Amino acid sequence: MKKRSLMCLILALSLLVCACAAPVEEGEERDSNYLYVYNYGTYIDPDVIDMFEEETGLTVVYDVFDTNEEMYPVISSGSVKYDVVCASEYTVEKLWKNGYLSEINLDNVPNFKYVNDICRQFAEQFDPGNKYSVPYNWGTVGILYNSRMIEEGEITKWSDLWKEEYFDEIMMMDSLRDIYVAPLCMLGYSINTTSEAEMREATDLLIKQKELVYSYKTDAIRDFLLNESAAIGQIYSGEALYCQEDDEDMVYVVPEEGSNIWFDCWVIPKNAQSQKNAELWIDFMLRPEIGFMTYEYVGYSTPNSATEEMIKEEYPEEIDNQALFPDQELVDNCEIFHFLGADVDRMYNNFWKELKAY
Amino acid sequence: MNKRSFTAPYIIWIIGGTLIPLAMMFYYGLTDESGTWTLQNILAIFEPGNLRALWKSLLYSAACTVVCLLLSYPIALILRNVKRAKGVIVFIFLLPMWVNFLLRTMAWQVLLEKGGVINGILSWIGLPKARLINTPGAIIMGMVYDFLPFMLLPINNVLSKVPNSLTEAAYDLGASKAQVITKVLLPLSVPGIVSGITMVFVPALTTFVISNMLGGGKILLIGNIIEQEFTVGDNWNLGAGLSIVMMIFILVSMAFIAKFDKKGEGLA
Amino acid sequence: MKKHSVLKKVYMAVIILFLYAPILTLMVLSFNEGRTMGKWTGFSLHWYEDMFADEDIMDALKNTVIIALVSAVVSTVIGTLFCLALPRLNSKMRSVFLALNNIPLLNADIVTGLSLMLMFVAFGITLSMGTVILAHITFCIPYVVLSVRPKVRQLGMTHYEAALDLGATPWVAFFKVVLPELRSGIFSGFLMAFTMSVDDFIVTHFTRGAGINTLSTMIYGQVRIGIRPTVYALSTIVFVVVFILLIASNVISGKSATVKARRKAES
Numbered sequence: 001m002k003k004r005s006l007m008c009l010i011l012a013l014s015l016l017v018c019a020c021a022a023p024v025e026e027g028e029e030r031d032s033n034y035l036y037v038y039n040y041g042t043y044i045d046p047d048v049i050d051m052f053e054e055e056t057g058l059t060v061v062y063d064v065f066d067t068n069e070e071m072y073p074v075i076s077s078g079s080v081k082y083d084v085v086c087a088s089e090y091t092v093e094k095l096w097k098n099g100y101l102s103e104i105n106l107d108n109v110p111n112f113k114y115v116n117d118i119c120r121q122f123a124e125q126f127d128p129g130n131k132y133s134v135p136y137n138w139g140t141v142g143i144l145y146n147s148r149m150i151e152e153g154e155i156t157k158w159s160d161l162w163k164e165e166y167f168d169e170i171m172m173m174d175s176l177r178d179i180y181v182a183p184l185c186m187l188g189y190s191i192n193t194t195s196e197a198e199m200r201e202a203t204d205l206l207i208k209q210k211e212l213v214y215s216y217k218t219d220a221i222r223d224f225l226l227n228e229s230a231a232i233g234q235i236y237s238g239e240a241l242y243c244q245e246d247d248e249d250m251v252y253v254v255p256e257e258g259s260n261i262w263f264d265c266w267v268i269p270k271n272a273q274s275q276k277n278a279e280l281w282i283d284f285m286l287r288p289e290i291g292f293m294t295y296e297y298v299g300y301s302t303p304n305s306a307t308e309e310m311i312k313e314e315y316p317e318e319i320d321n322q323a324l325f326p327d328q329e330l331v332d333n334c335e336i337f338h339f340l341g342a343d344v345d346r347m348y349n350n351f352w353k354e355l356k357a358y
Numbered sequence: 359m360n361k362r363s364f365t366a367p368y369i370i371w372i373i374g375g376t377l378i379p380l381a382m383m384f385y386y387g388l389t390d391e392s393g394t395w396t397l398q399n400i401l402a403i404f405e406p407g408n409l410r411a412l413w414k415s416l417l418y419s420a421a422c423t424v425v426c427l428l429l430s431y432p433i434a435l436i437l438r439n440v441k442r443a444k445g446v447i448v449f450i451f452l453l454p455m456w457v458n459f460l461l462r463t464m465a466w467q468v469l470l471e472k473g474g475v476i477n478g479i480l481s482w483i484g485l486p487k488a489r490l491i492n493t494p495g496a497i498i499m500g501m502v503y504d505f506l507p508f509m510l511l512p513i514n515n516v517l518s519k520v521p522n523s524l525t526e527a528a529y530d531l532g533a534s535k536a537q538v539i540t541k542v543l544l545p546l547s548v549p550g551i552v553s554g555i556t557m558v559f560v561p562a563l564t565t566f567v568i569s570n571m572l573g574g575g576k577i578l579l580i581g582n583i584i585e586q587e588f589t590v591g592d593n594w595n596l597g598a599g600l601s602i603v604m605m606i607f608i609l610v611s612m613a614f615i616a617k618f619d620k621k622g623e624g625l626a
Numbered sequence: 627m628k629k630h631s632v633l634k635k636v637y638m639a640v641i642i643l644f645l646y647a648p649i650l651t652l653m654v655l656s657f658n659e660g661r662t663m664g665k666w667t668g669f670s671l672h673w674y675e676d677m678f679a680d681e682d683i684m685d686a687l688k689n690t691v692i693i694a695l696v697s698a699v700v701s702t703v704i705g706t707l708f709c710l711a712l713p714r715l716n717s718k719m720r721s722v723f724l725a726l727n728n729i730p731l732l733n734a735d736i737v738t739g740l741s742l743m744l745m746f747v748a749f750g751i752t753l754s755m756g757t758v759i760l761a762h763i764t765f766c767i768p769y770v771v772l773s774v775r776p777k778v779r780q781l782g783m784t785h786y787e788a789a790l791d792l793g794a795t796p797w798v799a800f801f802k803v804v805l806p807e808l809r810s811g812i813f814s815g816f817l818m819a820f821t822m823s824v825d826d827f828i829v830t831h832f833t834r835g836a837g838i839n840t841l842s843t844m845i846y847g848q849v850r851i852g853i854r855p856t857v858y859a860l861s862t863i864v865f866v867v868v869f870i871l872l873i874a875s876n877v878i879s880g881k882s883a884t885v886k887a888r889r890k891a892e893s
Contacts, residue, residue: 036836041851061837066850069590076592079747080836168472168489174575176590214472215492215574223852227473227662349591350407357407357414357578364711365723367704368767372726375764379741380729382748433641436634447638449872454645456868459825460845461861464853465648468655468663475651478664503648564734567827571849581736588740588832598744601737608734 032274035281036061038071038082040264041219043137045297052284058277066218067175075100081271084278086136089126089263090177090337096132097339102268103131108279111286118331119303122263125336133265134282135303137294139237140261140326140334141173141181142254144222146247149231158186158255161232162205167212171224171233174216176352177337178260179206182234185257192338196347203351207358216356225250236262237323238300244323245299252323254330261326261334263303301325386598399599408583408600412607415579418494419562422501423509426558427551429502430510434517434547435539448514455507463571466500467491470572492574500568505561509554516550517543552615559615560608580604649865656858663853673859680856686844689755693830693840694823697762702816704763705770706808709778727772730765738765739832746833754835761833762826766819773818777811817875 037049041064049060063082065071068091074080075095087095095101106112112134119135127133145155149169154160161170161182173179177191183202184191193199214230222239224230226246235243240252266285268278284290291307292314294300301324302308308325311318318324326334340348390396402408433451440447454462469475470491477487490496520543528538566581578586580600587597656674660667677683712720730738742761746753785807789799805812827842834843841864848857 038836041847063837064847067590069592073589073592073594077594077747078750078752079743080753082836210576213576215576217575217850219851220849224473227664229471229473346593349593350405353407353578353583353586353591356575357411357583362711362714364707365715368708368723371704371764371767372723374745375742375760375767376726376729379738379745382744383737383741386744429641432637436638449876450642451645453869453872454649456821456825456872457649457861457865458841458845460827460842460849461652461857461864462648464845464849464857465652465861467849468853468858469648469651471663473662473664475655475664503644506645560732560734564736566736567846581734584736584740588743594744597740601740604734605737608732612732 032277033057034059034061034273035084035277036063036080036082036273037281038063038065038074038080038085040064040086041066043086043264043298045293048285048290048293048297051290052281055284056277056280058280069176075269078271081273082269083272083274084281085267085269086264087133087267088337089122089265090339092133092265092267093126094339095267095269096127100270101132102270102272102275104134104268104282105275105279106130106134108276109134109283109286111283114286114288114291114304114306116303116305116308119263122261122336126263126338127265133267134286136264136266136285137238137298137300138261138263138303139300139323140254140330141178141234141236141259142240142252142323143232144225144235144240144243144250144252145232146225146228147249147251149228152251155232155251155253156256158182158257160255161234162186162209162212164212166232168214169231170209170213171221171230172206172209172213172216173221173234174218176348178218178234179216179352180348181260182206182255185255185259188257191260191335192340194340194344199347199351203355206355210355210358236300237326238298240323241299241321254322254326254334256333258333258335261331261336263336264300299324383598383601386595387602388599390595399596400603402596402599403603407578408580411578411583412580412603414494414577415563415581416607418498418501418579419559421498422505422562423555423559425498425502426506426509427554430506430513430554431547431551433510434514434550435543437514438517438520451510452507459504460567460571462504463500463568466496466503467571470496491572492576494577496572497569497577497579500572501562501565504568505558508557508561512553512557513547513550516547520546548618552618555615556612559611563608563611564604649861652858653862653865655855656862658855658858661855673855674863677856677859677863682839682844683856683860686839686841689838690824690840690842693755693759693762694820697759697766697823698816698819700759701763701766701819702770702812705767705815705819706774706812708767709771709774710804712775712778713783727768731768731772735765735826735828736832739829742829743832752835753833755838757833757835758830758838758840761829762823765826765829766822769818769822770812770815773815774808774811777808781807 035058037060039062043064044062049062052058053060063080065074068088071085071087072091072094075082075085076098092101112130115130115135119138120130122138123130123133123135143155143158143161150166158181160166161172172182180199180202181191183205184193184198186205187198187201189195189198189202214224217224219239221233221235222243225233225235226243235252237252237254240250243250244252266278266282268275268282272278285294286304288304288306288310291302291304292310295302295307295311302311311324322330387399388395388397390398403412437444437447467474471477472487472489472491474491476490481487524546525538525542528542533541564581566579566585569577569579569582581604584597584600584604587593587600591597655663657669657671658666659670659672708723712723715723739761742757742764743753746757751757781804785803786799789803790796794802825842826840827846830840830843831846834840839847841860845857848854
């Protein structure tokens with residue numbers, strides 16, 4: 001009897017494995033004619049994908065996620081194999097330090113020459129020499145508000161998001177590291193704090209704010225601000241630009257207490273099916289005209305110096321826009337996120353859970 | 359035919375699709391990252407955040423179950439006496455159930471949002487906007503909407519099987535209408551109520567979709583916590599441990615409800 | 627008495643309004659020109675055009691149908707075979723199997739989905755469309771068993787044995803005698819498996835691979851990014867298709883329309 005059940009077990013397993021492995025053997029889905037891309041939601045011009053497919057003959061299988069925290073376990077567990085993934089700087093750091101990334105051969109990415117100084121400089125802090133990552137977009141975290149509902153100039157600080165007069169009008173990011181930028185900067189602490197006491201204080205502040213908050217969202221914040229479901233929200237600079245295009249009364253500020261400057265980069269996971277295809281993609285994304293298309297679609301600051309010139313030529317009115325071309329003073333006031341180690345990650349996560357469950 | 363070997367594919371599937379996965383769940387739930395056995399993932403339910411989420415889940419799903427019961431019992435009573443086109447009327451009540459569950463929940467988001475339809479109508483007739491979405495009420499209402507048919511159906515099935523001669527006999531013996539309902543129909547419909555309760559309570563207790571879509575990320579239920587541990591929290595062991603706790607809660611509540619069923623049948 | 631029946635009608639009307647208002651809202655908004663949900667800006671069909679041109683939606687639709695068809699067919703075959711073999715088992719084995727059959731029915735979807743994902747990952751199986759189908763078959767089989775088993779019990783062995791006595795081979799007896807008798811049970815089992823698969827979100831969410839979206843996961847993704855009115859158009863079409871299919875299947879097989887819910891009720 002025992003033997004038989006063991007047989008059954010083995011049979012069951014082999015059946016399951018066969019069933020799942022079938023597509024691999026057919027060679028339909030998994031050979032190098034495919035490129036598996038994992039990116040943030042609404043973070044690319046669909047035409048760019050079509051152009052890439054047309055030029056290379058590869059089929060792009062495109063998939064999206066909401067936050068770095070959601071993407072990381074997918075890559076680390078290997079449950080889904082992607083060729084090229086978009087990750088923010090601290091997740092890039094976390095991924096390579098934990099050995100989940102392949103080195104990018106920059107010889108295969110000739111367009112890397114276009115990458116501007118600011119991106120190269122900051123890369124030293126999370127991926128020295130761009131061994132594992134090539135920048136895609138960058139920007140800041142700030143506050144966007146509707147000047148029809150809140151008088152222009154009223155909002156300058158993170159602490160303005162705690163004003164009771166904005167009851168039910170405030171949107172905060174549903175993203176662990178991003179949401180803590182506000183209270184940590186307000187309190188004058190580093191956004192990379194490892195102190196439990198500081199995080200305690202920050203969490204208490206957020207809990208205090210919760211009653212005023214309309215909802216916690218990430219990508220959807222812009223829609224809620226645009227349709228006036230809320231008047232003020234924490235937002236990424238590019239989303240702010242997108243909103244301003246739709247509605248001129250939207251005002252973007254990087255709070256004076258300081259904020260986060262971030263770099264979203266392409267990385268190649270260790271378990272990628274085709275490093276070559278991934279590098280083709282990365283190089284393609286760094287072409288000046290593709291960078292320009294990306295800018296027009298997603299509206300973030302570009303790492304590409306040639307694209308920058310194109311934008312300045314095409315949209316001279318945007319040169320002073322701090323959401324797009326932040327000046328040196330603003331950049332100096334901002335900090336990037338760092339990977340803080342598994343224990344601190346866990347501590348952050350517990351605090352965040354406490355806030356959300358409160 | 360009727361060969362015993364016909365059970366082979368089924369057995370394989372039960373083992374590969376149910377037993378091994380459940381074993382994996384228990385393995386993850388009872389070990390830590392390094393693979394050593396531990397109870398900390400189970401005991402983590404007593405951490406304030408998790409406990410609060412579990413409490414809210416129990417509260418909301420209980421509320422949802424009660425509301426579903428109160429709403430659907432009168433419908434079933436009315437349907438019992440419908441003579442003409444009963445099939446069509448039952449069909450009308452069940453039709454929304456076939457529309458995709460996410461679409462139905464999304465529809466409430468569209469209705470309740472501050473820039474949504476209800477507030478649009480309110481401001482159109484000159485009333486101030488109301489805070490509708492991202493509240494416990496919105497979540498409970500979404501649950502009621504999604505799960506109401508699961509309560510209505512079993513009760514309706516049981517009630518429509520009660521022969522009219524029985525109620526007529528009760529009237530003949532001088533029972534009032536209220537007495538017929540409480541003394542005759544209610545005891546007879548206990549099995550239907552019980553299966554309705556389980557069918558509403560379990561999905562309501564474990565949902566994370568409704569609370570996500572109608573709670574604006576402000577209200578976490580135990581389902582959200584588990585989902586988050588497997589995604590953003592990246593702590594599968596903890597997520598599995600909390601899943602085990604949730605399974606235990608379901609088993610206990612079902613045993614509790616099943617006990618009622620037996621009593622009910624005894625009464626009948 | 628009169629007053630009572632008015633009260634009853636009002637109550638029924640209110641509940642029906644509650645059930646249909648959200649769906650009707652989506653239908654109305656799908657014809658709205660603008661994209662804000664609170665304001666009517668004019669009649670337009672362009673969201674329908676956009677919907678049919680939207681590759682994501684069309685892909686999701688295709689995936690949904692493929693996954694539902696494959697998992698419904700496989701689970702119907704496996705479940706029916708199992709029901710046929712059940713009477714041959716001794717009663718102890720039978721009750722063990724039937725108890726096991728209840729696990730996926732009673733288990734919360736989130737546990738089913740997560741535990742399957744844990745297994746796939748533990749055995750190094752990359753999540754894909756295949757894993758979604760396997761997962762769907764897993765939760766569909768019990769529904770097939772629930773709807774086929776009563777028919778098998780009703781039928782008993784006598785028909786089959788009579789056919790054998792009259793000189794039919796076992797295969798002929800099976801296909802000509804047994805199968806036609808089970809047809810309605812098998813059909814309703816298939817239908818139920820199909821609808822359960824189409825309606826599923828949670829299990830798919832945890833077991834899907836790169837770029838595999840069903841309608842449910844696509845909608846979930848959209849809700850997080852921001853709902854586009856193309857989804858309203860989609861939901862209108864879904865509703866109309868469901869309506870037509872249900873009427874049709876009502877006509878074909880009497881009561882099978884209420885089968886899904888009724889079975890679920892009996893579980």
